[in-house]
Amino acid sequence: MPTIKDRPVGVVGAGRVGTALGLALVRAGYDLVGITARSDASRQRAADVLPDIPLVDLPTIAKSAGIILLSVTDDAIGPVATELAESAHLQPGQIVMHVSGACGLTVLAPATDVGAVPLAIHPAMTFSGLATDADNLAGLAYAITARPDDRPLAEELVRDLAGVPVWIADEDRTLYHAALVLGANNLITLLAAAMDALAAAGVPDPGFVLAPLVRTSLENALRHGDQALTGPVRRADTGTIDAHVRALRDRAPELLPAYLQFGLVTATRARRAALNEVDRLDEVVALLEARAAEANGDAGR
Ligand SMILES: NC(=O)c1ccc[n+]([C@@H]2O[C@H](COP(=O)([O-])OP(=O)(O)OC[C@H]3O[C@@H](n4cnc5c(N)ncnc54)[C@H](OP(=O)(O)O)[C@@H]3O)[C@@H](O)[C@H]2O)c1
Incomplete structure (x- = not known):
């Protein structure tokens, strides 16, 4: 045959x-x-x-x-x-x-x-x-x-x-591909940017520091989705998030918009997945929105 x-x-x-x-x-x-x-x-x-x-x-x-x-x-x-x-x-x-x-x-x-x-x-x-x-x-x-x-x-x-x-399906193909770009291509940019910030913080081998953290996060995310989230957004540590914003504004301002936008997406998803009390995640969203508005105001000046 x-x-x-x-x-x-x-x-x-x-x-x-x-x-x-x-x-x-x-x-x-x-x-x-x-x-x-x-x-x-x-x-x-x-x-x-x-x-x-x-x-x-x-x-x-x-x-x-x-x-x-x-x-x-x-x-x-x-x-x-x-x-x-x-x-x-x-x-x-x-x-x-x-x-x-x-x-x-x-x-x-x-x-x-x-x-x-x-x-x-x-x-x-x-x-x-x-x-x-x-x-x-x-x-x-x-x-x-x-x-x-x-x-x-x-x-x-x-x-x-x-x-x-x-x-x-034919009509789903572009969305399928947009999802891959979001998850895979953007990961490259995200990691390259994180390595730049680590280098600016004096870390001699940024890849060495990131590798175990990123590999484990990747495996956990693929297995458990939003439930794999750790870090200051999930904990609703607004003081730490605000300190990050100040550090990025002073030392790596080109990365601040990505930090703020990503933080907002993360906080919104954390709220939807009930990863912390809604009120506390509302505070995180409000803080990030306020800092994003300030950053946009600075950029517009
Ligand atoms: N790269 C990836 O990771 C990846 C993954 C999955 C799918 N894809 C898909 O694979 C396809 C190719 O991507 P790629 O990354 O391999 O691109 P690429 O490395 O830029 O290669 C594109 C090739 O197409 C040729 N080409 C362009 N226009 C042409 C034309 N009018 N007539 C004849 N040949 C032409 C180029 O030839 P010349 O150099 O001779 O001009 C080149 O050899 C795309 O549809 C992409 O979406 C890419």
């Missing part, structure tokens, strides 16, 4: 994801017939990660691949789908898939209109361009959006990558 693995794969875009997923597909036994690369950086990435895979153009991929994997930037998916559709090489039944978390199937409409099978399959992982990116893919959630009849194809592909399918 034919399987999805019998279809040759062509990758459009030798970026961080395209090269890592291309390598993962080769390791999973797929036949990678070619990859496109326009810039020197992409050509070099393809040569480094996929040295045996030919660099080809889009029409060649349209002619020879049964699975066309668009790993271009989100904004380029629509134009590339249009280019494919207009190439006159696309055949009904060819899979055209993208790996964006934020986009659904609509962006692939030009290809769908000429008979292609549209799939949106987002690996919930960060790809930073390291040689090890392809090693991190097993056991991941892959957020799939597919038409009902195409679900088995998408599921087979994800299972071949040792991934776990998670079904996301």
Whole structure:
């Protein structure tokens, strides 16, 4: 019986994801017939990660691949789908898939209109361009959006990558991705900022100090959500919070807006989750709102 693995794969875009997923597909036994690369950086990435895979153009991929994997930037998916559709090489039944978390199937409409099978399959992982990116893919959630009849194809592909399918409705995809950005991308900024503040406080190795605290907080939060919260907001220690605000205003003013806004979100969630007496958490919210208004007033002056 034919399987999805019998279809040759062509990758459009030798970026961080395209090269890592291309390598993962080769390791999973797929036949990678070619990859496109326009810039020197992409050509070099393809040569480094996929040295045996030919660099080809889009029409060649349209002619020879049964699975066309668009790993271009989100904004380029629509134009590339249009280019494919207009190439006159696309055949009904060819899979055209993208790996964006934020986009659904609509962006692939030009290809769908000429008979292609549209799939949106987002690996919930960060790809930073390291040689090890392809090693991190097993056991991941892959957020799939597919038409009902195409679900088995998408599921087979994800299972071949040792991934776990998670079904996301087309209309929920942007919210799904916003949630990942909130939790994962913002974490990088938050930790980088915290390390800067620790360095300003004279800590020689901020990562060493933060690592056990952050790792345990992360595990606790993933397991218990808001109930994992500790710290001055949960305790409603308004004196400590106010001292933090003064210290940040004096020593790291660029971090104050994030501290205040994050504190407000934390206090509001703590109140909703009944992590302390409502009156005491109301005091925390009032303090943070007052300090935020003062900071905005300072900024507006
Ligand atoms: N990075 C992540 O952590 C991550 C995680 C999951 C999903 N994704 C998704 O994966 C996709 C690719 O992201 P990325 O991080 O791999 O981006 P990237 O490293 O910037 O790579 C994008 C690639 O797309 C190519 N490209 C852009 N416009 C093109 C066009 N019109 N025609 C042909 N090629 C074009 C670029 O080629 P040239 O350099 O030759 O111009 C480049 O090789 C996006 O949809 C993103 O949302 C990213």
